[in-house]
Amino acid sequence: xxxxxxxxxxxxxxxxxxAGSLVAPDAAFAEAWAxxxxxxxGESAALWLVPRDAVHEVVDWADEFDLKYRRxxxxxxxxxxxxxxxxxxxxxx
Amino acid sequence: xxxxxxxxxxxVQSGGQxxxxxxxxxxxxxxxxxxxxxxxNSELMGVLPExxxxxxxxxxxxxxxxxxxxxxxxxxAQLIYRVVEDLGKPRNACLADLxxxxxxxxxxxxxxxxxxxxxxxxxxxxxxxxxISQKALLKCSYAPYARIMKxxxxxxxxxxxxxxxxxLAMMTGTDAQRELVQEALTRxxxxxxxxxxxxxxxxxxxxxxxxIKSQGNEEARQQFLEGYVPQIWELGLTVPDPDxxxxxxxxxxxxxxxxxxxxxxxxxxxxxxxxxxxxxxxLLDQEAWVREAVLAA
Numbered sequence: 001x002x003x004x005x006x007x008x009x010x011x012x013x014x015x016x017x018x019a020g021s022l023v024a025p026d027a028a029f030a031e032a033w034a035x036x037x038x039x040x041x042g043e044s045a046a047l048w049l050v051p052r053d054a055v056h057e058v059v060d061w062a063d064e065f066d067l068k069y070r071r072x073x074x075x076x077x078x079x080x081x082x083x084x085x086x087x088x089x090x091x092x093x
Numbered sequence: 094x095x096x097x098x099x100x101x102x103x104x105v106q107s108g109g110q111x112x113x114x115x116x117x118x119x120x121x122x123x124x125x126x127x128x129x130x131x132x133x134n135s136e137l138m139g140v141l142p143e144x145x146x147x148x149x150x151x152x153x154x155x156x157x158x159x160x161x162x163x164x165x166x167x168x169x170a171q172l173i174y175r176v177v178e179d180l181g182k183p184r185n186a187c188l189a190d191l192x193x194x195x196x197x198x199x200x201x202x203x204x205x206x207x208x209x210x211x212x213x214x215x216x217x218x219x220x221x222x223x224x225i226s227q228k229a230l231l232k233c234s235y236a237p238y239a240r241i242m243k244x245x246x247x248x249x250x251x252x253x254x255x256x257x258x259x260x261l262a263m264m265t266g267t268d269a270q271r272e273l274v275q276e277a278l279t280r281x282x283x284x285x286x287x288x289x290x291x292x293x294x295x296x297x298x299x300x301x302x303x304x305i306k307s308q309g310n311e312e313a314r315q316q317f318l319e320g321y322v323p324q325i326w327e328l329g330l331t332v333p334d335p336d337x338x339x340x341x342x343x344x345x346x347x348x349x350x351x352x353x354x355x356x357x358x359x360x361x362x363x364x365x366x367x368x369x370x371x372x373x374x375x376l377l378d379q380e381a382w383v384r385e386a387v388l389a390a
Contacts, residue, residue: 001388003179020172020241021179025390037168038244040161057114 004030007048105234105304113179133173134191135199140166141369142206165248172241192374203363210273216256222288224249234304279333287355289313318345
């Protein structure tokens with residue numbers, strides 16, 4: 001038996017979101033059960049059934065090089081902007 | 094508690110959520126399994142009182158609606174047992190503990206369904222009480238459980254509407270029909286008041302401490318009373334509690350529910366506990382061939 005993770009899209013164009021999982025011997029059984037669980041009331045536009053083993057998960061995020069320059073909080077422009085305005089003569093009092 | 098567990102506790106108490114593969118203290122895992130397994134058992138056993146009425150439903154429409162509700166609830170049990178499985182307890186073990194009487198299920202599913210009035214009151218008020226508990230699980234610290242609760246709450250809202258529709262049809266019918274609803278409400282009120290559990294403060298409730306639940310028992314009961322007593326009264330029904338009233342500060346006062354009865358019922362001594370467990374046991378044997386056939390596929 002295989003665990004399938006179920007991702008559900010509510011309307012066309014929206015992102016697929018993890019909805020739950022089910023156990024099935026193969027994809028055909030998984031589809032039959034997923035249709036019952038997530039499609040009886042027309043609540044899904046599409047489903048992705050992904051064998052859990054096929055999911056390559058990434059959860060650890062090393063930051064040993066301090067990648068602040070990639071983020072907005074890596075920039076503190078307040079002091080520099082004040083100085084630049086000072087030199088341009090556009091600073092307000 | 095060791096430092097790592099303390100950090101974990103502080104994390105969930107500040108609103109943090111965890112996934113199946115994350116490290117978690119053993120105590121937390123055990124509490125999760127116990128709580129979620131009981132929820133799964135309740136979904137599975139909860140269909141039995143209603144199932145009895147599928148053949149006796151008054152119209153084809155009601156028969157189909159009731160069948161659909163039963164299918165929904167069994168589907169909930171499947172989703173919930175899946176979550177328990179990922180926490181380390183296989184579904185077979187859950188079912189074995191259920192039919193042996195070792196594991197519990199909710200008090201309301203230990204009572205008989207005597208009339209069609211009971212079916213309406215169950216779908217309306219038992220599901221209403223249940224949705225209050227389940228909505229409080231949308232923020233559960235264990236994220237896989239919180240995620241499936243979205244679908245479950247969504248489907249429960251149909252059930253409440255279906256139940257209210259059944260009740261309204263009877264309340265706009267003959268005196269005999271109205272009497273059936275009143276009798277059912279009178280029967281179901283005590284178990285409904287016991288449903289959310291004793292009024293232990295949430296800080297002393299381990300399920301709240303670990304943020305498995307996001308509200309205390311009494312908060313849930315107050316929410317139920319605030320939401321549904323006015324709806325019951327407006328139909329001209331009588332709640333069988335002379336002390337029930339809304340005080341000036343908005344809290345509901347009521348006669349102390351019988352906590353001994355609750356304890357006795359959930360430990361398998363309710364009026365239908367053994368009969369329903371026998372039925373589930375028989376079905377488990379009878380349908381073993383289906384599971385075997387699927388496994389062999």
